[in-house]
Amino acid sequence: MKLTLQVWRQERPESKGRLISYGVNDVSPDMSFLEMLDVLNIELVKKNEVPIAFDHDCREGICGSCGMMINGRAHGPGRGIATCQLHMRHFKDGDTIVIEPWRARAFPVLKDLMVDRTAMDRVMMAGGYVSTKTGGMVDGNTLLIPKPIADEAFDAAACIGCGACVASCPNSSLMLFVAAKVSQLALLPQGQHERKERVESMLAVMDENQFGSCTNTYACEAECPKEISVTHIARLNREFIRAKITA
Numbered sequence: 001m002k003l004t005l006q007v008w009r010q011e012r013p014e015s016k017g018r019l020i021s022y023g024v025n026d027v028s029p030d031m032s033f034l035e036m037l038d039v040l041n042i043e044l045v046k047k048n049e050v051p052i053a054f055d056h057d058c059r060e061g062i063c064g065s066c067g068m069m070i071n072g073r074a075h076g077p078g079r080g081i082a083t084c085q086l087h088m089r090h091f092k093d094g095d096t097i098v099i100e101p102w103r104a105r106a107f108p109v110l111k112d113l114m115v116d117r118t119a120m121d122r123v124m125m126a127g128g129y130v131s132t133k134t135g136g137m138v139d140g141n142t143l144l145i146p147k148p149i150a151d152e153a154f155d156a157a158a159c160i161g162c163g164a165c166v167a168s169c170p171n172s173s174l175m176l177f178v179a180a181k182v183s184q185l186a187l188l189p190q191g192q193h194e195r196k197e198r199v200e201s202m203l204a205v206m207d208e209n210q211f212g213s214c215t216n217t218y219a220c221e222a223e224c225p226k227e228i229s230v231t232h233i234a235r236l237n238r239e240f241i242r243a244k245i246t247a
Contacts, residue, residue, distance in 0.1 A: 002026075006020070024036065070099055075164055117161075127198035128182075156180045168219040178206055
């Protein structure tokens, strides 16, 4: 396959970025999208040019670091996959592919396709955890949790924090991410002690970091690589109302 890539290049956060065109030849349909970028970077290095900077780590759809906009879609075509799981068979010979970083005020561009997502870490630090006494491991049968509740909590916990929900939302909302974390802990007995403080703190920090509001476009659910349901946002809203009423 021969492809034309329109890649966003930006030297540093304060620099003005632009799309630059690159031609890539001999692309195998079995390559992952990141492997294709690796091939391009090897060619750039051979020409003494600066390679394209992009985030990646596990390349197994687990770490969530490989986020980028591909032809205007978070993680590119296909549902339920991260960028590292996207294969070049989704494209045709001769295609032009536009590759950009996440576009959100809360995610400033660091270089090329890399963005600063530490705002999500600050939201997690505000309440996305469980405080517990240290000591020996509690036996798994001590706390009995009905399987439907355990399954729903596990589905929420599947969120990998990639930021696709923010990038795909017209308001750059972080609601699906926060909802998944709040919902997971609200369902489990271990999360009951800090239940009220958690939802108030996480939403407050979300607003402080300039994430937008949810207007129910469902774009976050459509582009989430783990297909987190927007029903968790409904639970988040209920948790917040409950915390305010019983304060």
